[in-house]
Amino acid sequence: xxxxxxxxxxxxxxxxxxxxxxxxxxxxxxxxxxxxxxxxxxxxxxxxxxxxxxxxxxxxxxxxxxxxxxxxxxxxxxxxxxxxxxxxxxxxxxxxxxxxxxxxxxxxxxxxx
Numbered sequence: 001x002x003x004x005x006x007x008x009x010x011x012x013x014x015x016x017x018x019x020x021x022x023x024x025x026x027x028x029x030x031x032x033x034x035x036x037x038x039x040x041x042x043x044x045x046x047x048x049x050x051x052x053x054x055x056x057x058x059x060x061x062x063x064x065x066x067x068x069x070x071x072x073x074x075x076x077x078x079x080x081x082x083x084x085x086x087x088x089x090x091x092x093x094x095x096x097x098x099x100x101x102x103x104x105x106x107x108x109x110x111x112x113x
Contacts, residue, residue: 017050020048021048023047026043026045029060038065043058043059071097073096078093081095095110
């Protein structure tokens with residue numbers, strides 16, 4: 001915040017500029033990313049509306065959880081994908097890794113190439 005300006009004056013200035021803010025009562029905020037989940041405990045969430053756009057300001061205790069999972073891909077799985085899709089061993093293994101070991105998804109993905 002700007003020094004020497006009280007909350008009421010700041011809120012009035014923001015209202016004149018068409019900016020509205022309101023507090024949201026939240027217990028927890030989750031942000032799910034491809035490789036991790038960010039959890040914000042005891043959050044203070046502020047909704048800010050300006051020019052038709054809504055933004056959130058979040059302050060709290062942050063915890064990150066890694067979501068990457070190692071997948072055990074057997075040679076039998078690779079052989080099956082190679083046989084069904086007509087692909088090389090390298091392509092079959094790479095596609096199985098991309099699909100987290102899902103054989104059917106790997107075959108379908110390689111079949112589209």
